[in-house]
Amino acid sequence: MLKLLSSAVLSLLFSLGLMPATPERTAALAVTTTTVATHNTLHGEATFKPLADVIGWQEVDTSAGHSKLGALTNYDHFRPGENRLDARNSIAISWRKSKYDKTGDGSRLTHGGEAEVTPSRFVNWVVLKNKETGAKLAFVNTHYISGAWNGEHPERQERWRTHNAVVHEVVADLRGRGLPVVLVGDFNRPLSQDIPGMNHLRTAGVDGVPIDQIYVLQGIGTGPAERLEKFGSDHFAYTATVAY
Numbered sequence: 001m002l003k004l005l006s007s008a009v010l011s012l013l014f015s016l017g018l019m020p021a022t023p024e025r026t027a028a029l030a031v032t033t034t035t036v037a038t039h040n041t042l043h044g045e046a047t048f049k050p051l052a053d054v055i056g057w058q059e060v061d062t063s064a065g066h067s068k069l070g071a072l073t074n075y076d077h078f079r080p081g082e083n084r085l086d087a088r089n090s091i092a093i094s095w096r097k098s099k100y101d102k103t104g105d106g107s108r109l110t111h112g113g114e115a116e117v118t119p120s121r122f123v124n125w126v127v128l129k130n131k132e133t134g135a136k137l138a139f140v141n142t143h144y145i146s147g148a149w150n151g152e153h154p155e156r157q158e159r160w161r162t163h164n165a166v167v168h169e170v171v172a173d174l175r176g177r178g179l180p181v182v183l184v185g186d187f188n189r190p191l192s193q194d195i196p197g198m199n200h201l202r203t204a205g206v207d208g209v210p211i212d213q214i215y216v217l218q219g220i221g222t223g224p225a226e227r228l229e230k231f232g233s234d235h236f237a238y239t240a241t242v243a244y
Contacts, residue, residue, distance in 0.1 A: 104138075147188070149191075180244040201240050
């Protein structure tokens with residue numbers, strides 16, 4: 001509360017011209033607003049749209065999909081696999097290169113693959129620094145195993161839970177660094193998750209919880225999320241705005 005009052009007082013003094021607005025003080029008071037999005041691209045069949053400032057993609061697992069992603073020339077992309085079709089590249093992350101510099105990244109295996117069941121699954125993340133305000137944001141993208149909760153493949157639930165535990169660990173680590181965190185992805189379960197320190201953003205005009213979800217650090221996103229078009233996929237794209 002004291003910090004909020006202090007910021008308000010300083011802002012008033014700056015506006016009245018009673019205190020010089022040095023770059024350091026201005027940066028300290030600046031609020032960074034960022035749009036984020038998630039889209040499952042149906043193995044790259046979707047049209048890749050500039051949905052937001054930062055985007056988490058799923059199922060970018062074909063050469064055509066990666067070519068479409070590369071055509072978004074106003075964005076930089078995080079694809080940590082050595083080869084284009086490395087499974088960890090299927091959950092690529094993109095950000096507007098005019099607005100952000102990447103200062104950190106990571107990728108963790110959640111579980112291995114099995115023929116005719118699932119590819120290897122991962123959690124990818126980047127830390128982005130806003131070029132104007134200097135504020136940093138951790139953005140996490142993931143894609144859980146399918147079919148675990150639809151009544152057809154209950155034997156896949158163990159893999160799903162293992163994946164979920166890794167997601168929790170990654171989010172906890174990024175929060176522990178003092179970073180605002182956004183988590184997006186295809187959760188393949190129509191149920192919001194209880195992730196410490198994070199809020200699930202409900203989707204405006206949508207009953208229940210879609211399997212494509214957005215979570216934000218408590219206090220940085222008021223929501224709700226917005227459902228966009230499918231753009232040629234079998235999944236809708238989703239977007240939200242955060243301020244930190």
